[in-house]
């Protein structure tokens with residue numbers, strides 16, 4: 038089993054609808070997202086996935102959120118999704 042990992046960081050704000058506490062208010066975090074792809078089969082170059090491609094893909098997703106209010110991003114806003122760490126992780130996976 039091979040694993041290729043890439044990470045990206047971004048700074049952004051959010052608020053958690055329905056949360057019982059201060060996190061229901063607009064506040065910010067510095068986020069670090071680590072993505073790991075695993076698989077058995079390498080391509081003819083001997084790569085599972087080119088980690089430059091993986092890194093640029095996750096940087097592009099992070100760019101959509103950086104220095105903004107995650108709640109206003111269409112994926113979260115239009116689907117009424119709370120921007121928790123779990124839902125942000127899924128946003129990276131599905132993107």
Ligand SMILES: Nc1nc2c(c(=O)[nH]1)N=C([C@H](O)[C@H](O)COP(=O)(O)OP(=O)(O)OP(=O)(O)O)CN2
Nearest residue numbers: 051053059060064065066067068120121122123124
């Ligand atoms: N399971 C989850 N629990 C909580 C989440 C979440 O996304 N999933 N989110 C929050 C709030 O966003 C809260 O603001 C997080 O606060 P905190 O843990 O302090 O986050 P920091 O980045 O500020 O961490 P530090 O270690 O304090 O720098 C609450 N619960």
Ligand SMILES: [Zn+2]
Nearest residue numbers: 051060064066
């Ligand atoms: Zn928070």
